[in-house]
Amino acid sequence: MRKIKAGVIGAGVISNIYLKNLTGMFSNIVEVKAVADLVQELARKRADEYNIPHVYTVDELLADSEIEIVLNLTAPVAHAPLNLRALEAGKHVYTEKPFALNREDADQVLALAQQKGLLVGCAPDTFLGAGIQTCIKLIDDGWIGTPYSANGTIIMGNSSGGMHPNFQNFLKLGGDPIMDMGPYYLTALIALLGPVRRVTGSAQQLNGEITILNPQSHAFGQTFPLEAPTNVHAVLDFASGAVASLQAAKESFGYSPRLEVFGTEGNLIVPDPNFFGGAVFIKFPSGETKEIPHSHAYAEEGRGMGVADMAYAIQSGRANRASGQLARHVLDISLGIFEASSSEKHVHLQSTVDRPKPLPLGLKYNTLDA
Ligand SMILES: NC(=O)c1ccc[n+]([C@@H]2O[C@H](COP(=O)([O-])OP(=O)(O)OC[C@H]3O[C@@H](n4cnc5c(N)ncnc54)[C@H](O)[C@@H]3O)[C@@H](O)[C@H]2O)c1
Numbered sequence: 001m002r003k004i005k006a007g008v009i010g011a012g013v014i015s016n017i018y019l020k021n022l023t024g025m026f027s028n029i030v031e032v033k034a035v036a037d038l039v040q041e042l043a044r045k046r047a048d049e050y051n052i053p054h055v056y057t058v059d060e061l062l063a064d065s066e067i068e069i070v071l072n073l074t075a076p077v078a079h080a081p082l083n084l085r086a087l088e089a090g091k092h093v094y095t096e097k098p099f100a101l102n103r104e105d106a107d108q109v110l111a112l113a114q115q116k117g118l119l120v121g122c123a124p125d126t127f128l129g130a131g132i133q134t135c136i137k138l139i140d141d142g143w144i145g146t147p148y149s150a151n152g153t154i155i156m157g158n159s160s161g162g163m164h165p166n167f168q169n170f171l172k173l174g175g176d177p178i179m180d181m182g183p184y185y186l187t188a189l190i191a192l193l194g195p196v197r198r199v200t201g202s203a204q205q206l207n208g209e210i211t212i213l214n215p216q217s218h219a220f221g222q223t224f225p226l227e228a229p230t231n232v233h234a235v236l237d238f239a240s241g242a243v244a245s246l247q248a249a250k251e252s253f254g255y256s257p258r259l260e261v262f263g264t265e266g267n268l269i270v271p272d273p274n275f276f277g278g279a280v281f282i283k284f285p286s287g288e289t290k291e292i293p294h295s296h297a298y299a300e301e302g303r304g305m306g307v308a309d310m311a312y313a314i315q316s317g318r319a320n321r322a323s324g325q326l327a328r329h330v331l332d333i334s335l336g337i338f339e340a341s342s343s344e345k346h347v348h349l350q351s352t353v354d355r356p357k358p359l360p361l362g363l364k365y366n367t368l369d370a
Contacts (some may be wrong), residue, residue: 129276
């Protein structure tokens with residue numbers, strides 16, 4: 001099968017795992033031709049680590065006619081502007097989350113892609129992993145009856161105590177708990193339960209600023225403003241009639257993930273959607289809890305699966321699963337939660353999306369189409 005050439009923009013922390021997987025596990029379908037970053041040394045470092053032939057400027061990368069997919073791994077504020085440039089240059093684009101910081105930018109990206117006949121994809125792709133795909137199959141096969149409720153919690157310490165090189169991005173909109181961690185939970189919930197109809201919530205902040213107390217941080221002792229809500233509770237009504245609550249907070253300690261779907265005939269304990277694998281359990285009406293083996297492959301850290309899935313979609317003309325439309329719906333939900341909080345009412349969403357098609361069973365290692 002023809003390999004699809006990709007160019008990566010953004011050579012920061014997360015580029016490491018993408019490049020590992022795209023030059024390893026998915027190198028049968030994707031070929032990374034170039035890396036670019038505002039900081040050329042970072043791009044050079046990654047290119048050397050993963051034997052990528054070219055270190056480009058962003059302009060050079062977009063001008064390379066062989067590159068079909070632009071993988072945008074930059075900071076949230078740069079996602080939509082770079083995605084528009086990539087589409088203008090005739091490239092399919094796959095971006096890290098959040099898809100955009102407002103609905104207008106998200107819609108502009110989708111409209112331009114449609115006009116040009118190009119695909120748009122967006123992280124997270126963790127829902128393509130063994131954990132969530134197994135849960136989707138269990139729900140679709142009726143193991144928990146009709147799912148009527150869900151409960152998700154993602155609580156973590158703020159910006160790893162200042163250890164991320166650009167931790168300030170996590171103190172602004174885009175790196176806040178709903179825009180940064182929410183997409184994993186919201187995308188998984190949509191994949192499990194379908195689209196959301198209306199939202200309400202409360203978006204709060206414990207403190208207006210944060211002092212970096214980790215002596216290992218380059219910003220040790222400095223104080224920074226917190227420019228986004230960091231303690232958020234939401235209630236989501238799904239088109240199916242199911243209702244979910246979601247808590248996403250960052251002004252806490254450690255890491256506390258949880259996701260459970262309640263059905264008329266059992267409760268499904270879903271593994272952390274921030275990862276690809278994780279144990280799946282069903283709590284039966286008898287009170288018995290059983291671990292259910294994965295029905296699907298890809299339990300290991302598989303970031304880049306969404307890009308590989310896009311490459312298969314380009315080859316066959318099918319839709320890509322971690323799609324821009326899915327990410328647009330996630331963004332709509334996220335912004336709706338903030339708006340509901342400030343207006344003290346429910347927000348009815350204008351966007352919707354179909355549940356992404358589950359992955360086929362019995363896939364050969366390295367492949368995503370049967
Ligand atoms: N770090 C993680 O664990 C993680 C996990 C999942 C997703 N993400 C997401 O991935 C994205 C990147 O995160 P990160 O942790 O790698 O951040 P990072 O700050 O380490 O890296 C971002 C890189 O993008 C470059 N960049 C920014 N604007 C650019 C532009 N206009 N043109 C070219 N390069 C530009 C920066 O110089 C930097 O090297 C974010 O949206 C984040 O939410 C991060």
